[in-house]
Amino acid sequence: MIAYLIRRVFQSAIVLLIVTMITFILLRAIPGNVAIAILGPSAYRNPQAVAAFNAEYGFNKPWFDQYLLWLGHLLSGNLGFSWTLDQSVASLLGQRLPKTIILVGESTILALIVAIPIGLWQAVRRNKATDYVFTGLSFLFYAAPAFFLGNVLIIEFAVNNHWFGPEAAQGGWLSDITDLHDQALPLITLAVLTIASFSRYMRSSVLDNLTEDYVRTAKAKGASSQRVLWRHVVRNSLIPIATLVGLSLPAILSGALITESVFNYPGMGYLFYQSAQRQDYPTLLGFIIVVALATVIGSLLADILYAVLDPRVRYVSS
Amino acid sequence: MSSDTSPLVPGPAGIVTDAAPPDSVALGTLPAGKSRSLFQRGLEVFVENKLALLGVTLLILIFGFCFLGPFFYHTDQVHTALAIENQPPETGHPLGTDDNGYDILGRLMTGGQISLEVGLAAAILATFLGVVWGAISGYFGGVIDAVMMRLVDAMLSIPTLFLALVVVSMFPATETELIVVIALTSWLTTARLIRGEALSLRVRDYVQAMKVMGGGSMRAVFRHIAPNAIGTIIVNATFQVADAILLVVALSYLGLGIHPPQTDWGGMLNNGLQGIYLGYWWQIYPAGIMIVLVVIAINFIGDALRDAFEVRLQRR
Numbered sequence: 001m002i003a004y005l006i007r008r009v010f011q012s013a014i015v016l017l018i019v020t021m022i023t024f025i026l027l028r029a030i031p032g033n034v035a036i037a038i039l040g041p042s043a044y045r046n047p048q049a050v051a052a053f054n055a056e057y058g059f060n061k062p063w064f065d066q067y068l069l070w071l072g073h074l075l076s077g078n079l080g081f082s083w084t085l086d087q088s089v090a091s092l093l094g095q096r097l098p099k100t101i102i103l104v105g106e107s108t109i110l111a112l113i114v115a116i117p118i119g120l121w122q123a124v125r126r127n128k129a130t131d132y133v134f135t136g137l138s139f140l141f142y143a144a145p146a147f148f149l150g151n152v153l154i155i156e157f158a159v160n161n162h163w164f165g166p167e168a169a170q171g172g173w174l175s176d177i178t179d180l181h182d183q184a185l186p187l188i189t190l191a192v193l194t195i196a197s198f199s200r201y202m203r204s205s206v207l208d209n210l211t212e213d214y215v216r217t218a219k220a221k222g223a224s225s226q227r228v229l230w231r232h233v234v235r236n237s238l239i240p241i242a243t244l245v246g247l248s249l250p251a252i253l254s255g256a257l258i259t260e261s262v263f264n265y266p267g268m269g270y271l272f273y274q275s276a277q278r279q280d281y282p283t284l285l286g287f288i289i290v291v292a293l294a295t296v297i298g299s300l301l302a303d304i305l306y307a308v309l310d311p312r313v314r315y316v317s318s
Numbered sequence: 319m320s321s322d323t324s325p326l327v328p329g330p331a332g333i334v335t336d337a338a339p340p341d342s343v344a345l346g347t348l349p350a351g352k353s354r355s356l357f358q359r360g361l362e363v364f365v366e367n368k369l370a371l372l373g374v375t376l377l378i379l380i381f382g383f384c385f386l387g388p389f390f391y392h393t394d395q396v397h398t399a400l401a402i403e404n405q406p407p408e409t410g411h412p413l414g415t416d417d418n419g420y421d422i423l424g425r426l427m428t429g430g431q432i433s434l435e436v437g438l439a440a441a442i443l444a445t446f447l448g449v450v451w452g453a454i455s456g457y458f459g460g461v462i463d464a465v466m467m468r469l470v471d472a473m474l475s476i477p478t479l480f481l482a483l484v485v486v487s488m489f490p491a492t493e494t495e496l497i498v499v500i501a502l503t504s505w506l507t508t509a510r511l512i513r514g515e516a517l518s519l520r521v522r523d524y525v526q527a528m529k530v531m532g533g534g535s536m537r538a539v540f541r542h543i544a545p546n547a548i549g550t551i552i553v554n555a556t557f558q559v560a561d562a563i564l565l566v567v568a569l570s571y572l573g574l575g576i577h578p579p580q581t582d583w584g585g586m587l588n589n590g591l592q593g594i595y596l597g598y599w600w601q602i603y604p605a606g607i608m609i610v611l612v613v614i615a616i617n618f619i620g621d622a623l624r625d626a627f628e629v630r631l632q633r634r
Contacts, residue, residue, distance in 0.1 A: 011468075018472035030488055143613035145564055147571045147587060148606035155599055166595070254479035258568060272480065273572055276487040284484050288476055295475040 019292040079286035089286035100267035102176045111194035119202025142196040150189040150262035168265035186263040205237040239309045246302025360626040370622030376615035384430035393424025414600040432582040437563030443501035445555040448508025453539045456516025486574045515547035549627030556620035560613045
């Protein structure tokens with residue numbers, strides 16, 4: 001188990017190192033000259049100023065030294081500086097990331113609460129009307145992009161009927177949790193997409209487990225269908241779901257970016273989108289690294305959780 | 319036991335797949351001597367699947383609507399006509415007009431052309447990249463495999479939408495560039511799948527035999543490994559088309575995709591936002607429903623193809 005853990009963590013570290021290389025290449029691929037961009041167009045007539053700038057910030061060094069310099073800054077927590085917003089990327093992240101964590105966390109919990117019973121119900125009533133109805137719904141919602149679904153919800157429930165606010169909560173983090181009048185629509189938008197895929201997973205996981213030998217054994221011993229289902233099948237079916245949450249993080253974060261943009265929710269995704277429009281590259285690339293870090297940690301946790309919950313994995317992998 | 323209708327008894331197929339294979343393809347009932355090709359049997363499974371036929375029909379209708387529709391329904395999608403902006407659906411404009419006075423029905427057709435073209439082309443390019451990368455990585459194994467796959471892992475850890483947004487913010491997007499960007503950010507899962515296939519295919523006897531006869535590595539990868547993974551490749555490419563369409567409409571919705579006066583379905587939704595609080599529903603629903611229909615149709619087809627190719631896999 002320990003060896004497996006160490007190998008897995010080492011692998012994640014390498015993946016993150018490659019992410020920094022990709023980010024650095026993107027940083028270098030940006031059209032234009034950094035010195036001119038910051039000093040202003042008049043610097044074209046002042047080569048000394050450009051040279052001084054390049055020397056001060058290390059742009060005159062070979063690209064590999066530049067990468068090491070940049071990586072060193074990164075490791076000490078310096079994600080870059082947004083010239084457009086006149087703020088360090090780290091402080092922007094401090095303001096925006098908690099909001100995204102709240103939105104993503106709440107909607108994922110909501111999705112699990114809804115998707116697990118639906119998937120279970122579908123599996124138990126396989127190929128009956130309920131199964132078909134929910135399968136149809138999950139196909140429908142899986143195909144509905146968040147920006148379409150979000151806008152439909154706004155039209156129907158905020159404009160035509162004034163049940164909910166058309167915009168997400170704009171206050172502090174407390175209002176993000178308590179202000180359900182404004183947070184309901186963004187939460188539902190983000191959760192529905194996750195529900196569509198989680199419930200499919202739960203359904204096939206339960207169906208897989210229903211064909212296992214231990215189910216036949218339990219039934220042969222005289223256990224009732226209910227007992228077999230709740231004591232054996234459900235518990236085992238939840239194992240892949242636990243890891244699914246970690247592995248779905250990239251998709252959920254992409255969904256959050258769109259949901260935040262639709263509902264004007266001041267989280268990390270919305271700022272990322274605005275930065276793309278403003279061509280604020282330091283913010284974009286700083287956030288890319290943070291998002292990649294989150295994804296890598298998510299899949300690492302998923303793997304570890306899987307190994308903890310399902311002992312067979314440990315033996316196979318080691 | 320088999321008459322027990324308790325939900326805990328698995329169905330006769332006993333597998334997770336939705337469409338239980340029809341009896342005719344069950345291995346036991348194959349008439350001896352008169353053997354049908356795997357292709358025919360796969361086709362039968364595909365045709366038996368009603369959802370797949372629905373998907374194919376929908377897709378043909380949508381392609382016809384977008385590419386043939388403009389020949390029968392003439393609209394001006396280049397010059398703005400502000401005098402007739404934001405008209406609700408009525409005679410002359412069956413789906414109304416948008417905030418520039420463009421006819422929405424006509425715009426659905428021309429916009430759809432771009433969404434479909436970009437989605438298809440990007441999916442084909444991404445599949446090609448993924449197959450080459452995955453087949454080479456899996457075939458050679460060892461250090462090459464480790465390096466190539468860590469790169470895939472690293473790129474997979476950056477959510478596609480984030481990476482694509484950065485790239486389109488650097489270079490103003492044209493149709494070709496969008497195709498390249500989407501392909502470059504979505505070949506990764508294909509590469510992983512094909513690598514898995516290549517790992518199991520490279521030890522097959524026919525690959526070994528070919529090597530003994532003096533065949534080179536490139537021949538092994540492109541003439542033997544890639545063609546034998548065709549099932550995985552086609553199924554994956556199908557879903558890839560749906561994902562690519564969703565990504566291009568998302569980029570256009572965010573205002574970083576196709577630029578006016580050209581548009582696609584995502585751009586139409588973006589445009590419709592300005593009228594959303596005024597109740598201009600006809601600027602939102604048509605494009606959104608088209609996106610949903612296309613993606614559902616492709617997913618139906620992909621699911622059915624997977625079932626059809628599983629018939630082939632049973633024989634391996």
